[in-house]
Amino acid sequence: MRPVRLMKVFVTRRIPPEGRAALARAADCEVEQWDSDEPIPAKELERGVAGAHGLLCLLSDHVDKRLLDAAGANLKVISTMSVGVDHLALEEIKKRGIRVGYTPDVLTDATAELAMSLLLTTCRRLPEAIEEVRNGGWTSWKPLWMCGYGLTQSTVGIIGLGRIGQAIARRLKPFGIQRFLYTGRQPRPQEAAEFQAEFVSTPKLAAESDFIIVACSLTPATKGLCNKDFFQQMKTTAVFINISRYTGAAQAPWGTSKPRGAVPAAVIQGFLPHGLSVSPRAELNLQRPTSQLAPAQKYSKGPKRGPRLGGKAVRAGLACQVPRSTPSRAGSGSGGLIAVGSQVTMGSPVLLYRRAGCNDLSSTSEPFRPPVHQAWVCLAV
Template sequence: KMAKPAVYVTREINKEALDILNQSCTVSSWAGSGPVPRAELLKNIENKSGLFCLLSDKIDSEILNKAGPNLKVIATMSVGYDHLDVQEIKKRGIKMAYTPDILTDATAELAVALLLATSRRLLESNEEARTGGWQAWSPFWMCGPGLKGSTVGIVGFGRIGQEIAKRLKPFGPKKIIYYNRSEKRQEAQEIGATKVSFEELLAESDFISVSCSLTPETKEMFNEAAFKKMKKTAIFVNTSRGGVVDQDDLVRALESKTIWAAGLDVMTPEPLPLDHPLFKLKNCVILPHIGSACIETRNEMAVLTAKNIVQALEDEPMITELVV
């Protein structure tokens, strides 16, 4: 009988996913808290056939060289894959897998929650109520812009962007506009959204929600010039990748009230250092990258990642192969 293929898992994962891997593979994993240190990953990837990784694991030529010719599949427990050097992986004939679709609802839900928390100043209000800021009745205190009658702009009208648009529709915006690389005409028609240029989206939106992937084209597309084109009353929400924002420019835009407020589930770096200027701003809501953090969703993501690895190692088609 042939030896079971060796798989390395860069984090402690749920039993259900681990059981799937254990059935046909020899599994070793990083058991420390937090992300696997780079040196540890380099040491452990040697001679492995499969790699189960996360977005904090940068997979580049150095890792691939260290892995050697046995490595057949890299599966990431995420829909985003900007942490993988996909061209380099592809060149070496290593298969890739990711977790699209199953996290779309959870992430869209979080984007809506973050948008409302930012516009209606939920955290600031909660803080005031607990610390004595809630005093005599004052009708214009803790006000923020409402969605009714507003223009909502979605940047990145893929699976997640579309679901965000659908969820915001019942709040009664006047218009939903989007900016996307491809047309998405059919989807837009069904949802009732209109494609515009990036400049138009910036100028017209009361709420901007970002759900595009991080690529060389989208890198730091939200910079000083972009923030200046936005309304002074604009709410900016990002649930995609911190890298789409020039974060120093965002800090300045928030400090100078060039825009009204921002809600961020993603930033640079993650975790954001405690002394970062973003933490000093009342008009910024910061979440620790919890977009897909629904219990069911994260379990499904790990299970899907494990199944993809097993399938690839058995030369079966993967459920969600990443094709670039």
């Protein structure tokens, strides 16, 4: 009897055991992993992916033509442990008929909770107050010392009323917010109705909001959206919170966008590519007590759905499984399939494929909204 040939799966980072366990359940898979918490160097990534049938990667791993060439013809599926796919060369992947999986909705609650933490600690000036206790600046209670900003009866502007934006607004409602504003590609009346949120232009949101939270996805249209002009339109009493991946907050102009002290507080949490480079580090005024820079820390302790779903997506793609269910607007069929987006219930690891005959794919910056007239097959595992 001929021995079974194992399929190689390369994992680009040390991931929680849930992800490894999901891959280990496939008896015909041989898993190799870059055993480090730090991003894998490009040369090591090319070496590791060579001959692989499946790749489980992260946002910091750029999957471009060069890497696909290094992988070779065996590569059948790429699973990214993220919602964003801007690090994947989708057009090149499409040409090669490689399936793509991602993990939507896994971090929605954790990210919304982080946004609330940043907002509350910034409004109440907790980082400054704690530092004063540490350095001996606090001596006794003073009525006007370290006064912060209250949320009650305020106007909150949310840039991007998607899953995370809605989760943030839902958590803010009990604080007695007087008015919600939001902006995005288009109005979302059904989602906005829950918060009685008003769809406005970006300049109007900047000018009228007491608190601004950036929660939009990274696209060419949103990258650097909150630039120098945006900050100059803000109230001098506004608080700015960015939890997007560099998307909303243009790092470079932030340090000089308004006179010192004009914006009372700002927290920038997302950086490209999930890290702070040397140039923005110099341009951002890290010594300002009201400017807080927080690292990406959106995973919560407990069962990790993201790694587990990412592993399942790799297994499903290698097995070419037939979808158990498809969304109402999806077509059916088989053949040369390429991943481009999501229309399934959020929370599933998703592989959305498009028949090879449909070549009118619109901009890869908007991969998650397939038109009704096209033929789609969805694989949710």
